[in-house]
Amino acid sequence: MAWWKAGPAATDVNPDLASERQSPSFNVETLTNVLDGDAEKTRLRRSVVNAIEKDPAFNREYLYFTTRPERFEEAVRRTVHLKRKLKELGWSEDGPEMHYVYRALGGERALNIHNVFVNCIRTLGTEEQIAKWVPLATNYQILGTYAQTELGHGTYLRGLETTATFDPKTQEFIVDTPKITATKWWPGDLGKTCTHALVLAQLYSKGKNYGMHPFIVPVRCVKNHSPLPGITVGDIGPKMSFEHVDNGYLMMRNIRIPKENMLSRFSEVMPDGSYVKRGSDKINYFSMIAVRVTMIREEALEALMKSCIIAVRYSAVRRQSELQPGAQEAKILDYQTQQQKLLPLVATCYCMHFMANRVSDLYSEVYKEIRVENFNSLPELHTFAAGLKAFATEICSNGVEVCRKACGGHGFSLYCGIPTLYTKVVASCTYEGENTVLHLQAARFLIKSFGAAQMGKSLSGFTSYLSSPLSTGCQAKTHQDFLNPNTYVKAYEDRAYRLIAAAATKLQTLVQSGEEQHVAWNNTTVELVKASIAHMHYLSVKLFISSLNSLSVQTPIKTVLKRLCDLYALHGIFTSSGDFLQHGYLSGKQVELATTAYLGLLAQLRKDAILLVDAFDYTDDQLLSALGTYDGNVYYNLLEWAKKNPDNKPATSVFEKYFKPYLLRNQSKL
Secondary structure: OOHHHOOHHHOOOOHHHHHHHOOOOOOHHHHHHHHHOOHHHHHHHHHHHHHHHHOHHHOOOOHHHOOHHHHHHHHHHHHHHHHHHHHHHOOOOOOOOHHHHHHHHOOOOOOHHHHHHHHHHHHHOOHHHHHHHHHHHHOOOOOEEEEOOEOOOOOOHHHOOOEEEEEOOOOEEEEEOOOHHHOEEOOOOOOOOOOEEEEEEEEEEOOEEEEEEEEEEEOEOOOOOOEOOOEEEEEOOOOOOOOOOOOEEEEEOOEEEEHHHEOOOOEEEOOOOOEEEOOOHHHHHHHHHHHHHHHHHHHHHHHHHHHHHHHHHHHHHOEOOOOOOOOOOOEHHHOHHHHHHHHHHHHHHHHHHHHHHHHHHHHHHHHHHHHOOOOOOHHHHHHHHHHHHHHHHHHHHHHHHHHHHHOHHHHHOHHHOHHHHHHHHHHHHOOOOOHHHHHHHHHHHHHHHHHHHHOOOOOOHHHHHHHOOOOOOOOOOOHHHHHOHHHHHHHHHHHHHHHHHHHHHHHHHHHHOOOOHHHHHHOOHHHHHHHHHHHHHHHHHHHHHHHHHOOOOOHHHHHHHHHHHHHHHHHHHHHOHHHHHHOOOOOHHHHHHHHHHHHHHHHHHHOOHHHHHHOOOOOHHHHOOOOOOOOOOHHHHHHHHHHOOOOOOOOOHHHHHHHHHHHHHOHHHO
């Protein structure tokens, strides 16, 4: 048992929190099963979490008191111990249990990018390359990283400056970082760990550049771990978060690697230097798509879910000021302003959960198609993953910060748990693609689709609505009409359509006026980003609705999920009303009606707030928060955590060196 749970003051649930769980309007366990997929998956997840938390080797209770080097070493120790634990428990590294291990460990483990290294080989390597490299990597006989980002280039991959030039005489590639800006920068597991790097470099053969391709480059000696000749490698230093990750830099000076070290499932250089391509140019981006798909759930959504649990539970315990004159200080969750901060974020968690499911399913479908060299669905997957990554990480990182501030002064303490979540999740807005750039990538596909629709082509998939005629305007007459999903999904569809159309029209007008295409594009990028956001917002609402319609659950569960869907959609109208008013789809009066419905939902969902976050089913050990424990004993927790602070030791060297001489000098005057 963790030390913050010990003692008589922590044995009972805080009455303020216990009262929130009395007379539930729905079965929390059933809702948890819905989120997991079914009851068996809930059982499996809990068994994995329980096995991890029972093992003292995975204990994280002193995490907030450790230094950066200690965090790194602890993460490595946990990862090596996990390797033994998997064998002990009979879990396969490809088995369903591993889906829950990351959640159980809270991300505090090493070799996350090593796993990306392995997955890239499995996706982009030939069967022979997979047979050679994957067993070595999975047994830790080699340790890998994924080296893509450079000092001078990140999201713009076509601008990467690292080169791999084929030498037909020796049947080798010469890998080089010719400039300082070509230095690989940021890869995790590179600074202190890896022996090999999957390097993304511009492929040159016979004097021609064939674009970015992946190459396996030895970095350190597997015997003594020293950098190999021509390699300069190290850790980049302190960061805003990710203290347990050894993000590194890598310079390569004319490193020669065998021809077989280029991953060649979809493209290959022949012995005479000729280049053979099989499939789409975008296939080399596929591993990055996989990371984006994973991070939507494991980084962005998980951080927001945990933050909502902490902030909502704390808001049901913290009492502040008089809501009713002369009465007891009110729970801050009873204030409408606190509800308006937190409840839409709880709804966002549920929406993003279903969105994450959809993009994961699409990824699996496209992966199967690619394995048989069918690349037709790759552009849509790339667009959806890019747009959703940008949309979800922005919403979730902003939401985590809202949760932190909703905890008042205690939200500034690491003991809250949310500050650590925020500094980690906010990084997701830039790594694996900077969000503005990703929205522009999605917008390029949207503009192309819109143009095809204008020429009479019938579209399918996520852009099919661009083939449909616009409606004349919203028909809602009462606030109740805005609780009809058909009403608000049409509003979102109209908004997305008109913003895409407006961007496309401006772009075309600028080109026709004589501007070059790239200049016109740059002068339209603000509208294009807005169009991409509107498209993703529309899809999130539509997929939330369709996900609920496909569920076979008890009526009380459907009722509360429907309210969450309504709240999520109406929150978007409330906060972005200008978009819906701009082209006249909604009138000012209708925005008022939507606001009335929106505020009414806050009151309805208030009574279910604790139950809705309980359903996320994170343990106290996973939350690592004094404010968010299931028992709600916030003040006891805070005091106990402070008592355990290693800084609270008697007389330190600072006192002896600086303050003691002054105090001794003035003793006679006291």
